[in-house]
Amino acid sequence: MTQSKAKATAREKLRGIWAATLTPFHADLSLDEEGWRRNLRHWYGPLGIRGLFVNGKQGEFGSMTMAERKRTAQIAVEEAAAFKAGVMVSCSDQSMDTVAELAKHAQAIGAGHIVVHTPLLYFGAHSDDTLYEYYRHIAAQVDIGVVLWNQPPDCGYLLKPELCLRLAEIPNVVAIKYSVPRETYAALTRMAGERLIVSTSNEEEWLDNILELGWQVYLCSTPPYLLQTATDRRMHEYTELAFRGEAAQARAVHASLDPVRRALKSTRPPGKAAAHQKYWQELLGQAGGSVRRPLLALTESEKAVTRAAFTATIGAGEKLKETL
Numbered sequence: 001m002t003q004s005k006a007k008a009t010a011r012e013k014l015r016g017i018w019a020a021t022l023t024p025f026h027a028d029l030s031l032d033e034e035g036w037r038r039n040l041r042h043w044y045g046p047l048g049i050r051g052l053f054v055n056g057k058q059g060e061f062g063s064m065t066m067a068e069r070k071r072t073a074q075i076a077v078e079e080a081a082a083f084k085a086g087v088m089v090s091c092s093d094q095s096m097d098t099v100a101e102l103a104k105h106a107q108a109i110g111a112g113h114i115v116v117h118t119p120l121l122y123f124g125a126h127s128d129d130t131l132y133e134y135y136r137h138i139a140a141q142v143d144i145g146v147v148l149w150n151q152p153p154d155c156g157y158l159l160k161p162e163l164c165l166r167l168a169e170i171p172n173v174v175a176i177k178y179s180v181p182r183e184t185y186a187a188l189t190r191m192a193g194e195r196l197i198v199s200t201s202n203e204e205e206w207l208d209n210i211l212e213l214g215w216q217v218y219l220c221s222t223p224p225y226l227l228q229t230a231t232d233r234r235m236h237e238y239t240e241l242a243f244r245g246e247a248a249q250a251r252a253v254h255a256s257l258d259p260v261r262r263a264l265k266s267t268r269p270p271g272k273a274a275a276h277q278k279y280w281q282e283l284l285g286q287a288g289g290s291v292r293r294p295l296l297a298l299t300e301s302e303k304a305v306t307r308a309a310f311t312a313t314i315g316a317g318e319k320l321k322e323t324l
Helices: 003-013 033-044 066-081 096-109 128-139 161-167 182-192 203-213 234-243 247-256 258-266 273-283 300-321
Strands: 016-020 051-054 086-090 113-117 145-150 173-178 197-199 217-219
Touching: 003 145, 003 173, 016 234, 033 051, 033 066, 051 066, 066 086, 066 096, 086 096, 096 113, 096 128, 113 173, 128 145, 128 161, 161 173, 161 182, 173 182, 173 217, 182 197, 182 203, 197 217, 203 234, 203 247, 234 247, 258 300, 273 300
Parallel strands: 016 051, 016 217, 051 086, 086 113, 113 145, 145 173, 173 197
Antiparallel strands: none
């Protein structure tokens, strides 16, 4: 693929549900490659997830070596092939050399896209020109699509909609994961038109974003494999209903997931999102595993509360689905 084809390719490939992955580690904190492959096959296969966002913040990239980040990305691409699914590799890092090396590696192994978070900059250096040059330089390293990623609490500033549109002029900048309030990403969506694919990670707003903003991709967080099982794919179902314009039925299916959403939120201890989600994965039969320092593990009492909520909602969900 050439840079000139990146935007058209993204319009075709970045559709439906894409999920951000958690990275499974053994108790000794080594990478659980077997569990990783098993998760990938479950997500791409029974759950029908269209693409995966690998090595993001929820994937604990900050605690991983360069070799580990490359290995997890390579395995994701290998497993995606059998399902004709997509892989977006997060190359985010404070070192631009690291970003560039990971970007080139992602292209070399056959990943379709890379995603790069806005960098942490000091003393007011996050000017429009600095950020433009940052992404221009990174995009120049590869021919595949580059996805912007801005989550203001994590970098300290908003990537303004006007700057997003300027960045969209770079030939292979194709989309943005815009973790901002709805009024901000809605404004960018209306301003961007076909120039930039806009998405955010909030699953609860995904349905309205399809119906009201014409969005084509959920990009992306963990709900696609925490809310669903092989026999209960309600997120997938309401997504497809919305794409077909069947709004009333889509809203009914979407609302039916509220008990599971509440269970996930209410049992998640402050500061332990990764550990909590990994434990929920284990309850679903997926490979969760340990978190790496400095993240904290769940206590036994926190696990007990989560387990009770899981049992009450996932089991009930299987029965509820039969009535929808």
